[in-house]
Amino acid sequence: MSQALTTAHSVVAPTPLARRIAATIVILYALVSMIPLAWILMTGFKTPPDSIAYPPKLVFQPSLEGYCNLFTTRTRQTADYIQSLGPPQTICDEITRKRDMVIAGPSNYAPRFWNSLIIAFGSTFFAVSLGVLSAYAFSRFRIPLADDLLFFILSTRMMPPIAVAIPIYLMYRKLGLSDTALGMILLYTAVNVSLAVWLLKGFIDEIPREYEEAAMIDGYTRLHAFFKVVLPQAATGIAATAIFCLIFAWNEYAFAVLLTSGEAQTAPPFIPTIIGEGGMDWPAVGAGTTLFLIPLLVFTVLLRKHLLRGITFGAVRK
Amino acid sequence: MADISLRNVSKRFKSVTAIDGLSLEIADGQFTVLLGPTGAGKTTTLRIVAGLEKPDQGEVWIDGRNAQDLEPASRDVTFVFQQYSLYPHLSVFDNLAFPLRSPARRVAEPEIRKRVEDVASLLRIAHKLKNKSTQLSGGEMQRVAIGRALVRSPAIYLMDEPLSSLDAKLRGDLRLELKRIQQDLGATILYVTHDQIEAMTMANRIGVIDKGSLIQVGSPREIYEDPDSVYVAQRFGQPQINLLPAGLLPNGALPRNAVTVGARTEHLGLKKDRSGQALVEWVEHLGDQNHLHLRLGEHQITTLTPPDTPFKSGDQVAVELMKPLYFDARGVRLRSA
Numbered sequence A: 001m002s003q004a005l006t007t008a009h010s011v012v013a014p015t016p017l018a019r020r021i022a023a024t025i026v027i028l029y030a031l032v033s034m035i036p037l038a039w040i041l042m043t044g045f046k047t048p049p050d051s052i053a054y055p056p057k058l059v060f061q062p063s064l065e066g067y068c069n070l071f072t073t074r075t076r077q078t079a080d081y082i083q084s085l086g087p088p089q090t091i092c093d094e095i096t097r098k099r100d101m102v103i104a105g106p107s108n109y110a111p112r113f114w115n116s117l118i119i120a121f122g123s124t125f126f127a128v129s130l131g132v133l134s135a136y137a138f139s140r141f142r143i144p145l146a147d148d149l150l151f152f153i154l155s156t157r158m159m160p161p162i163a164v165a166i167p168i169y170l171m172y173r174k175l176g177l178s179d180t181a182l183g184m185i186l187l188y189t190a191v192n193v194s195l196a197v198w199l200l201k202g203f204i205d206e207i208p209r210e211y212e213e214a215a216m217i218d219g220y221t222r223l224h225a226f227f228k229v230v231l232p233q234a235a236t237g238i239a240a241t242a243i244f245c246l247i248f249a250w251n252e253y254a255f256a257v258l259l260t261s262g263e264a265q266t267a268p269p270f271i272p273t274i275i276g277e278g279g280m281d282w283p284a285v286g287a288g289t290t291l292f293l294i295p296l297l298v299f300t301v302l303l304r305k306h307l308l309r310g311i312t313f314g315a316v317r318k
Numbered sequence B: 001m002a003d004i005s006l007r008n009v010s011k012r013f014k015s016v017t018a019i020d021g022l023s024l025e026i027a028d029g030q031f032t033v034l035l036g037p038t039g040a041g042k043t044t045t046l047r048i049v050a051g052l053e054k055p056d057q058g059e060v061w062i063d064g065r066n067a068q069d070l071e072p073a074s075r076d077v078t079f080v081f082q083q084y085s086l087y088p089h090l091s092v093f094d095n096l097a098f099p100l101r102s103p104a105r106r107v108a109e110p111e112i113r114k115r116v117e118d119v120a121s122l123l124r125i126a127h128k129l130k131n132k133s134t135q136l137s138g139g140e141m142q143r144v145a146i147g148r149a150l151v152r153s154p155a156i157y158l159m160d161e162p163l164s165s166l167d168a169k170l171r172g173d174l175r176l177e178l179k180r181i182q183q184d185l186g187a188t189i190l191y192v193t194h195d196q197i198e199a200m201t202m203a204n205r206i207g208v209i210d211k212g213s214l215i216q217v218g219s220p221r222e223i224y225e226d227p228d229s230v231y232v233a234q235r236f237g238q239p240q241i242n243l244l245p246a247g248l249l250p251n252g253a254l255p256r257n258a259v260t261v262g263a264r265t266e267h268l269g270l271k272k273d274r275s276g277q278a279l280v281e282w283v284e285h286l287g288d289q290n291h292l293h294l295r296l297g298e299h300q301i302t303t304l305t306p307p308d309t310p311f312k313s314g315d316q317v318a319v320e321l322m323k324p325l326y327f328d329a330r331g332v333r334l335r336s337a
Helices: A002-012 A016-044 A065-071 A079-084 A091-098 A109-140 A146-155 A161-175 A181-205 A209-217 A222-233 A235-251 A254-259 A267-276 A282-307 B042-050 B092-101 B109-122 B138-150 B168-185 B196-202 B220-225 B230-235
Strands: A072-076 A101-106 B004-013 B016-026 B031-035 B057-062 B077-080 B156-160 B188-193 B205-210 B213-218 B242-245 B260-263 B268-272 B278-285 B290-296 B299-305 B316-321 B325-327
Touching: A016 A065, A016 A282, A065 A072, A065 A091, A065 A109, A065 A282, A072 A091, A091 A101, A109 A146, A109 A181, A109 A222, A109 A235, A109 A267, A109 A282, A146 A181, A161 A181, A161 A254, A181 A235, A181 A254, A209 A222, A209 B077, A222 A235, A235 A282, A254 A267, A267 A282, B004 B042, B016 B042, B016 B057, B016 B205, B016 B213, B031 B042, B031 B196, B042 B057, B042 B077, B042 B156, B042 B188, B077 B138, B092 B109, B092 B138, B109 B138, B138 B156, B138 B168, B168 B196, B188 B196, B196 B220, B205 B220, B205 B230, B213 B220, B213 B230, B230 B260, B230 B325, B242 B299, B268 B299, B290 B316
Parallel strands: B031 B188, B031 B205, B077 B156, B156 B188
Antiparallel strands: A072 A101, B004 B016, B004 B057, B205 B213, B242 B260, B260 B325, B268 B316, B278 B290, B278 B316, B290 B299
């Protein structure tokens, strides 16, 4: 019997040639999509002259100059003045002095990066929390006009968010939310919550009601049952939703440019401004972009385990 | 332990009437089985007793109290679902301990451990306590689900076809086990099934339910021997009762208005007779007994015979009725004859 099954499966199993073709396509695609990433990564470790060399240098002497420039502001000084200083304290001191400059202080990159973290993770937290609660309600209770409400929630995604940028800009000015982390968190939460409700409703619909009902008969309140039974089983959906929300909030550029300029500015509008400071400083841009990629990467890798659907399979017979 | 009283309960879902004026008294310590086809309202009845549904009309009394405003958690009932609904993110032990850890109970951990282990050994799943609940076979899952009900020793057990998804052997084993547990604990059980064998073997009382109404309530023996209607008669007995037009076979005086005669094996006397009115079409050998299929004009009769039956296909037999059941044109039983 198992023999017969194996044979039946091998009919649809790819032939070695098909496998090779598929692998070639995948590898080619991966290379094409990774070239920009590799370019950014390499640029971050080039010196400014190398970064604008033509033809582009694939082999180069790596340097931390980009990273030093990213985190510092520098002033040009005379050779005499630099001579009069003591020995360089850090590697960045050394690199900077070779360019006839000294470090004047920290750049805004670290605080902007911190803003990005607060705003992106904060709005993701709120969007997913609100989303899971309303998705649960839509999934479990008889809500009057539920379909219309769900459509309304979805309809907020039907136009590009930037279409309402001007009214939001004016509203935020009046409300004092302009250039505040709170304002950005509210905005990104509002944009993401519709996605969260719709995604999570699908996941919660698939969790049989019997689980909560069993828990409620066993002496739990609905709220308890929600936390003890529904949430752990919705972990997969919550992880997926959180990643989607975070990607949007982390990468958002247009609103960030419009609504933040100082205190609450996030990294995406900040990074391009590096170019303007003291010539075309591509290595600093490369360094800033490389670091900017890391939190999303870490977050996705951490949640990868929960994305595996298998954990909730099989304990309820369909 | 407690008694249950359903008083004229009705429940509608949109345009569908699930339960229609159902009244049922279940005494303390009784094993009551509700038997009926899919969609008869069995599960809805259970859910109303559990408090998972609110009746549109009527009242549910549990242990002498009107349960109308009681949350499921405060009814001291337990529910074994048709789908075992074990929590997939918890181990078998944690599944069994789940009811004891509820905020309504707060049992100390050592006591939880003891009770879980007792129940696990009773149900022969003690060696699986550390497993994930998803790593069990169907039978083990169902035993864990039953164990989750037992571990609390509630006043009332509600069971919704808990054995329907198991294979025949396991179903037989668990049937005996459930009956034994019920007798040991003296538990009040309301059990829903569409399986007549489960109903006959386990119940103290059977309630036959159809289209949301209770048709007949009685002991398994009463329901089998003394059905009120064709419908109830058809639900019990293997092979199914033979329904023949009144007067087709010779018997004494028919009751007035008798239209249908219901004859089970025990109502049929068979004799080999060349001039008999029935023809043996074929004999099914089941090992311990035989199914005998007879043709009588355009009517079929199926009955049981011992394995050493003298009948073989092609034989002519004389069929005689012995105290059969009579029904009128609407299928209502006629007792006076």
